[in-house]
Amino acid sequence: MYWDPMPTVADSATLPVASLENLRVLGPPDEYFRGEWEQRDWRNVPGPFYGANTDSCWCGPLIAPDHIIVEDRYGSEVVFRQPSNARETHLILSAAWSDPFGAYACDGNERWTPDLVRAWWADRARLVEWIDTTERAWSASDREGDRVNAEGLRAYRGYLGNGLETYLQEYIFWLENR
Numbered sequence: 001m002y003w004d005p006m007p008t009v010a011d012s013a014t015l016p017v018a019s020l021e022n023l024r025v026l027g028p029p030d031e032y033f034r035g036e037w038e039q040r041d042w043r044n045v046p047g048p049f050y051g052a053n054t055d056s057c058w059c060g061p062l063i064a065p066d067h068i069i070v071e072d073r074y075g076s077e078v079v080f081r082q083p084s085n086a087r088e089t090h091l092i093l094s095a096a097w098s099d100p101f102g103a104y105a106c107d108g109n110e111r112w113t114p115d116l117v118r119a120w121w122a123d124r125a126r127l128v129e130w131i132d133t134t135e136r137a138w139s140a141s142d143r144e145g146d147r148v149n150a151e152g153l154r155a156y157r158g159y160l161g162n163g164l165e166t167y168l169q170e171y172i173f174w175l176e177n178r
Helices: 006-010 059-063 086-098 114-122 124-139 142-163 164-178
Strands: 068-070 075-079
Touching: 006 086, 059 075, 059 086, 068 086, 068 142, 086 124, 114 124, 114 164, 124 142, 142 164
Parallel strands: none
Antiparallel strands: 068 075
């Protein structure tokens, strides 16, 4: 069943930022979730969190590698797996907090409709083509960062084949019934 991370987001202001040793706290989510729906990347998986023209420093995949990848054109961060528990939500919150552009958002539950989710899924061949092409290029790269991100793309591809469809069905049910 779909797990709603928004209560965790609401209670997150005093949580420490994941992966920082100086124990800074996240603070109010509206201070770092300023991404705009119209600018979200098409590769974001439907759900509450998405990247919308984030920076290109690749912090997200370092903090939340099971949830965030980088796209190949501008280096913007994309949420490829929505969280399924409080720990995973904390990692995505920390990645969003680390984005100097504040271009992550967590208002997807108010934006996605069942029809939009179905349309996103229907266009998955485009996503598979992008993942496969980019993963091949990055796997063959001399740059370590590219090879690391290729691992994230393989994880995204695996999720597309095993788990994502079920998640989307559960998410649609939740959107329709709350």
